Amino acid sequence: MTGYVQFVDTAKSFGPVNVVRKTSLGLDRNSLVVFLGPSGCGKTTLMRMVGGLDEPSSGSILLGGEKVVRPDRRRGMVFQSYSSFPWLTVEKNIAFGMRYRKDLDGAEKAERIGHYLDLFGLADFAGSYPNRISGGMRQRVAIARTLAAGSDVLLMDEPFGALDALTRERLQVELRQIQIREEKTVIFVTHDVEEAVFLADRIILFSRRPASIVADIDVAAELGPDRPLEIRETQKFFELRNKVLHLIRNETGAVV
Amino acid sequence: MFSSLFVFRGRASPMVEFAVSVAAAVIVVALWELAARAGIIAPQFLPSPSRVVIALWTMLTEQNLLWHVAVSTARVWIAFLLAAVMAIPIGIMMSSYRIVGAALEPMIDFIRYLPVPALVPLSIIWFGVGEETKIFLLWLGTFFQLVLLVADDMRRVPQEFVEVARTVGANSRQVMIDVALRWMGPTLLDNLRITLGWCWTYLIIAEIVAADSGIGYVIWTARRFVKTPEVMAGVVVIGLIGLVTDQLLRLLHRRLFRYL
Ligand SMILES: Nc1ncnc2c1ncn2[C@@H]1O[C@H](COP(=O)(O)OP(=O)(O)OP(=O)(O)O)[C@@H](O)[C@H]1O
Ligand SMILES: [Mg+2]
Numbered sequence: 001m002t003g004y005v006q007f008v009d010t011a012k013s014f015g016p017v018n019v020v021r022k023t024s025l026g027l028d029r030n031s032l033v034v035f036l037g038p039s040g041c042g043k044t045t046l047m048r049m050v051g052g053l054d055e056p057s058s059g060s061i062l063l064g065g066e067k068v069v070r071p072d073r074r075r076g077m078v079f080q081s082y083s084s085f086p087w088l089t090v091e092k093n094i095a096f097g098m099r100y101r102k103d104l105d106g107a108e109k110a111e112r113i114g115h116y117l118d119l120f121g122l123a124d125f126a127g128s129y130p131n132r133i134s135g136g137m138r139q140r141v142a143i144a145r146t147l148a149a150g151s152d153v154l155l156m157d158e159p160f161g162a163l164d165a166l167t168r169e170r171l172q173v174e175l176r177q178i179q180i181r182e183e184k185t186v187i188f189v190t191h192d193v194e195e196a197v198f199l200a201d202r203i204i205l206f207s208r209r210p211a212s213i214v215a216d217i218d219v220a221a222e223l224g225p226d227r228p229l230e231i232r233e234t235q236k237f238f239e240l241r242n243k244v245l246h247l248i249r250n251e252t253g254a255v256v
Numbered sequence: 257m258f259s260s261l262f263v264f265r266g267r268a269s270p271m272v273e274f275a276v277s278v279a280a281a282v283i284v285v286a287l288w289e290l291a292a293r294a295g296i297i298a299p300q301f302l303p304s305p306s307r308v309v310i311a312l313w314t315m316l317t318e319q320n321l322l323w324h325v326a327v328s329t330a331r332v333w334i335a336f337l338l339a340a341v342m343a344i345p346i347g348i349m350m351s352s353y354r355i356v357g358a359a360l361e362p363m364i365d366f367i368r369y370l371p372v373p374a375l376v377p378l379s380i381i382w383f384g385v386g387e388e389t390k391i392f393l394l395w396l397g398t399f400f401q402l403v404l405l406v407a408d409d410m411r412r413v414p415q416e417f418v419e420v421a422r423t424v425g426a427n428s429r430q431v432m433i434d435v436a437l438r439w440m441g442p443t444l445l446d447n448l449r450i451t452l453g454w455c456w457t458y459l460i461i462a463e464i465v466a467a468d469s470g471i472g473y474v475i476w477t478a479r480r481f482v483k484t485p486e487v488m489a490g491v492v493v494i495g496l497i498g499l500v501t502d503q504l505l506r507l508l509h510r511r512l513f514r515y516l
């Protein structure tokens with residue numbers, strides 16, 4: 001098994017509760033992988049282990065062949081809530097990603113901040129505090145911060161879960177474009193099948209707790225790398241979406 | 257303009273609210289004045305507001321009231337700052353490291369419920385009747401409460417913030433300073449403001465203990481001679497100091513935490 005991110009016989013229990021069954025899985029570099037599965041099945045736990053925030057009970061996780069032992073800035077987290085620091089402006093929130101980097105001088109940091117402010121359309125809000133901007137903007141800030149930190153793996157746990165449909169759609173398109181342009185590896189957790197199919201190169205479908213892989217769907221082979229909004233109206237998209245929905249009903253016996 | 261005042265959970269402009277607050281206070285004082293003047297209640301029980309004001313004036317001009325106020329304020333602030341300087345780090349340690357929490361929490365929880373007045377004799381035995389006893393009693397009333405409030409605030413720092421900081425390379429100390437303390441700032445200042453208020457309520461107890469200065473002493477002495485207007489004037493002064501301090505700290509809160 002190969003991959004940039006590798007689960008090697010990874011299993012996790014919290015005390016007597018088995019949350020992730022022994023799992024082996026390799027994820028390609030610069031791909032966007034969606035973890036899909038019933039509520040409480042262990043998706044967040046899987047992701048936290050990649051982040052180095054939780055330790056596998058057995059087995060290990062490798063990043064570029066190297067064992068993950070603790071969090072570091074190569075893997076950035078984006079959460080659904082509490083994603084940006086309320087006491088920092090948009091600009092300072094992005095700068096926070098580089099706060100502990102000694103390899104960049106002030107000018108380089110300023111340049112990177114400028115780059116990500118532009119990339120996410122945040123330049124006009126640089127001096128605003130998070131509670132003065134929309135939820136979508138706050139999630140953009142969080143993504144920009146992890147990119148500024150220099151993460152090349154983004155761990156996103158239902159990052160768009162609290163957004164309205166339109167904002168959500170726009171952020172999905174942006175995320176996909178930026179993931180390709182900035183060459184990032186993304187693990188994305190969601191409950192939303194449409195979102196999963198629209199974003200993913202690959203969908204890993206998990207069973208109910210304890211999580212184990214029940215399906216591995218190669219979306220990129222069907223839809224290709226580019227995902228304009230219109231792709232949602234194509235026959236292929238519908239078929240894929242229905243296929244995933246069927247798999248969920250039949251394989252996990254649950255509604256996501 | 258005023259109709260929204262009568263709507264359930266309605267909103268009113270700050271000016272309108274201020275007007276209502278002032279009007280209510282004026283009405284209460286006016287009723288009090290009327291009741292006193294009509295002789296419904298004997299003046300040694302309830303002197304009229306005007307007599308309280310006159311007493312206040314005499315105390316200011318002839319009895320060094322300002323000096324007593326200064327002494328009391330100094331006692332409160334010394335005890336309060338002492339309590340804060342100790343409670344903040346200890347509270348933070350208590351909720352950050354289980355060993356500290358497990359060791360201190362039950363003890364502090366117990367001491368917190370001991371009534372301060374009951375400890376007066378003990379504190380006299382320990383510290384005599386000087387300043388130390390007064391500071392100790394005030395400190396006692398605030399420190400243990402504050403420690404638990406700080407520990408609670410620290411526990412409420414969202415795990416997401418801590419984890420974001422760790423993934424961008426912050427060590428424990430940096431997480432504490434750059435994230436936890438920043439997040440706690442607003443609630444911490446609120447809790448300090450509230451415990452400062454409690455500190456003033458313990459002042460009277462502390463200054464009854466063989467003091468020869470302070471507002472508590474002034475009130476207690478006036479009581480002995482049934483000078484009710486002076487007793488009331490003393491109480492009013494404490495109330496005013498409380499009100500002003502509270503408003504100043506609220507102002508500071510708004511200034512410091514503009515992002516809220
Ligand atoms: N620190 C922990 N201690 C004990 N049990 C835990 C802990 N973290 C998670 N669990 C349990 O592990 C299981 C999986 O949790 P996890 O958060 O990974 O699920 P999830 O798939 O992300 O769920 P959701 O879709 O609701 O976000 C749940 O039953 C949860 O109660
Ligand atoms: Mg989850």
